[in-house]
Amino acid sequence: MILLQCVNLSKSFGAEPILSNIKLEVQTGDRVALVGRNGAGKSTLLKTIAGQLSFDSGDIIRPKDVEMGYLAQDTGLESGLSIWEEMLTVFTPLMKMEKRLREMEQKMSDPDLLNNDTNYNKLLAEYDQLQLDFKDKGGYQYEADIRSVLSGLHFDSFDYNTKISTLSGGQKTRLALGKLLLTRPDLLILDEPTNHLDIETLTWLEQYLQGYPGAILIVSHDRYFLDKIVTQVVEISRTHSRKYVGNYTHYLEEKAKRYELEKKQYEKQQGEVAKLEDFVQRNIARASTTKRAQSRRKQLEKMNRLDRPEGDEKSAYFSFQIERQSGNEVLRIDNLEVQYGEEAIFSNLKLDLNREESVALIGPNGAGKSTILKAITKQIPYTNGTIRFGSNVVVGYYDQEQTKLKSNKLVLHELWDDHTLLPEKEIRTVLGNFLFSGDDVLKPVSALSGGEKARLALAKLMMQKANLLILDEPTNHLDLDAKEVLEAALINYPGTLLFVSHDRYFLNRLATRVCELDNGQVTDYLGDYDYYLEKKEENRQRLLLKEKEEQVQSSSHASDPTQGKTDKQSFAQDKEVKRQERQRLRRIEEIETKIEDLETNLATQEEALCDPEIYSDHEQAQSIQQEIDHHKLSIEQLMAEWEELQSE
Structure with missing residues (x-):
């Protein structure tokens, strides 16, 4: 089913066209990414689709029954309610249904109604339908859904009675995302949903969206995220759109192939055109060949001329x-300690870097990654330990917030004042390489966008020619193309790198060593980000196995404290682990069978209540109702046990 169509959509701001003849189609189950340079019109297109902006021409077609949810970039949830109360508002219709069900149950036990078969049967039929609708719409699991989403977005440690108004901007943004995910619209439109998310939360969001039942239209600069989620890419470039099938990596490959093919086709046609024009010019005036020349001229007129492919x-x-x-x-x-107030962010921290290493420092938000970088660059003091640089080390630092780029200097002077001996032409050339050309260099720094400040900060960093680069989130504010350029420059960098980044694609391309900072300690992984994930999973599995072995060993020692750790015992432990696993699977099957039997009995008993003879006997009806309540409680308890066993 087609959920959304944009047909020849055009939009201008004043005389400047932003979007021209945009074609976009989203069907049920599609995962579509919009990509393009900063300023290409991606967010404008999403806002237009969402009805927040008008368009000049074309059509947006969407069936009336299609529900659409839109989350703008950095949208924070503003509310006077608590976290839990706000999330519950998504399920207001379900809560009303639940209240109505309780009222109907109370009414069905009314003796006056029992004596009126017509009204009773009518109410019972209405109750059955409402109960079925309630179940189909997730009425028995919406609170579990809320907890799952809040946990995935790292709110599990929060008191859910916390007022949203007291939260930070980033937390409000995550809550806005969580609320939208809980609404489960047919078409989910997300503009940069990965902003403010750490790697663990990003991984959860990927898994959630991979299983999302609706369609997704997304703008993101996180290439790793796009590779995991999307199956189509629509590129917005020079105001036009172009569709590619596959994820982001496949889009890059296919785009390069298309360009080469179109270039060859264009050059081939240009060669044919040149030959035909030359023949016409040489032979049109000669009586013996004029007919052939006229034929070639008609051929030229009918030819469908190809445009030069734009690189x-x-x-x-x-x-x-x-x-x-x-x-x-x-x-x-060595033994580094940094405090915030009276509380230590980390202590006894050790980290070594050798020449030409490229080391990624990762960890959850708040672990202290940026704090380490600021301590190394002497921007904050440390309370204990040592930081020692080797011989001839020159440090260059990139701040994720570009805090030093708030001056009212012109862009030209911001760079030139650091290198006064260089001629203006050379400074302008450097700025031109970072896409500051013409009057751009005469803009005040304070008026620059986030992406422009990032490029200027990189230009200043490049001019330092430092042999140790310390980078704090260097890909923030950069579009996809600029990220590719930065990666290429850093891959060929002959010095040493220490960087913090949430961009897993960037981590994979650059890191030769991953250092995970968690609970104040650094753990080394000698490889890229994918290697780090593999080792983490191996360690997790090893730990689980060790815990099971210790449980078996503890049980064995309790029965025979003198028993040594022999090969025979290891074999017995392995058998015990396997026995416990078989026992777990059998218990799951038993629970599923019991639930099925209970639901069958429940349906029989609820049907029995429809019998006027039974309902005319108040004691018998009450007894059956008690059994129904008991069965429902048993089913809930069994479901809780089933979920716990499934998670083991």
């Missing part, structure tokens, strides 16, 4: 060089 839009171009090489030992951190 990529102009990209930033830069590379990081060093003034001189450092020694082999670049950085040694």
